[in-house]
Amino acid sequence: MKSPFRYPGNKTALLDPIMARLEPHLDRARIYLEPFVGGGSVALAVAQRYADLEIVLADADPNVADFWSVLIGCEATFLRLLRLLQVPPCMSMGHRVRHHLTRDPFLRAYQCLFINRVTFSGGVFNTGLLARGTGDGIRARYNAADLARCMIAARAALRGRTTVHSMDVMYSLHLPFDVVYLDPPYIAHGANIYRASMCEHQHRVLGDTLKRLRRPWLLSYDDQPLVRDLYQGCRIETVSVPHWVRRTMKRKKRVELLIEPTGGGAQ
Numbered sequence: 001m002k003s004p005f006r007y008p009g010n011k012t013a014l015l016d017p018i019m020a021r022l023e024p025h026l027d028r029a030r031i032y033l034e035p036f037v038g039g040g041s042v043a044l045a046v047a048q049r050y051a052d053l054e055i056v057l058a059d060a061d062p063n064v065a066d067f068w069s070v071l072i073g074c075e076a077t078f079l080r081l082l083r084l085l086q087v088p089p090c091m092s093m094g095h096r097v098r099h100h101l102t103r104d105p106f107l108r109a110y111q112c113l114f115i116n117r118v119t120f121s122g123g124v125f126n127t128g129l130l131a132r133g134t135g136d137g138i139r140a141r142y143n144a145a146d147l148a149r150c151m152i153a154a155r156a157a158l159r160g161r162t163t164v165h166s167m168d169v170m171y172s173l174h175l176p177f178d179v180v181y182l183d184p185p186y187i188a189h190g191a192n193i194y195r196a197s198m199c200e201h202q203h204r205v206l207g208d209t210l211k212r213l214r215r216p217w218l219l220s221y222d223d224q225p226l227v228r229d230l231y232q233g234c235r236i237e238t239v240s241v242p243h244w245v246r247r248t249m250k251r252k253k254r255v256e257l258l259i260e261p262t263g264g265g266a267q
């Protein structure tokens with residue numbers, strides 16, 4: 001199932017290896033937790049394959065959490081969001097939405113997906129708008145009908161069994177769950193890509209916490225010396241992800257790590 005987002009660092013290309021590692025645990029689980037949900041590519045795959053699973057999603061970026069909350073929330077508000085997203089973007093709208101500060105969960109949900117679709121990198125906050133010279137300019141990545149299709153399918157998969165929290169990973173790990181998949185911001189560039197990111201200390205605290213966790217967990221990371229150091233003693237596998245480099249329009253491979261506790265983390 002396709003996410004409505006073009007999220008930087010999304011795991012669409014890694015779904016097969018991720019699901020292969022999660023499935024043995026999901027088969028026995030009642031509650032699945034994803035504390036860095038972002039564009040939700042893995043959460044949607046899990047929801048699609050496991051119809052009876054309770055799903056808990058969280059993200060430290062309140063706009064991201066508000067998007068998923070509105071997606072699974074009351075029908076009238078969801079339909080209002082769909083209608084608003086049908087308005088095709090223009091540059092002045094792009095500037096206005098991008099710079100609008102709001103605490104309204106509905107507007108934040110709109111802002112989150114709108115900005116994601118009209119910026120260069122698919123960022124969800126202050127990255128540059130797609131401009132003339134990039135195909136259709138600001139509309140180049142904005143297909144309103146496709147967005148509506150993705151959102152309706154995602155709502156059908158998640159609604160009635162999903163809860164969403166706007167919180168830091170260290171809080172979400174205290175929620176009840178049987179298996180957790182974590183996709184933290186990249187160590188190398190996370191601070192430039194996401195509104196919420198993590199400093200080295202937070203990456204270290206997360207590593208210490210996971211290594212003590214007595215439940216199954218799976219983690220994806222960029223291949224950095226800090227990560228290999230933090231997760232010594234765990235099972236670390238290298239997977240390569242094909243991706244387009246926009247500047248050269250060439251397909252390249254990026255390496256990511258999938259990390260699990262040895263022994264599966266079961267109690």
Ligand SMILES: C[S@@+](CC[C@H](N)C(=O)[O-])C[C@H]1O[C@@H](n2cnc3c(N)ncnc32)[C@H](O)[C@@H]1O
Nearest residue numbers: 009010011036038039040041060168169183196
């Ligand atoms: C790599 S992205 C997740 C991408 C997602 N797996 C996907 O497929 O779209 C990391 C996410 O973590 C969130 N984040 C950053 N720091 C966080 C923290 N300390 N606690 C929870 N979420 C955080 C960011 O807002 C971002 O949405």
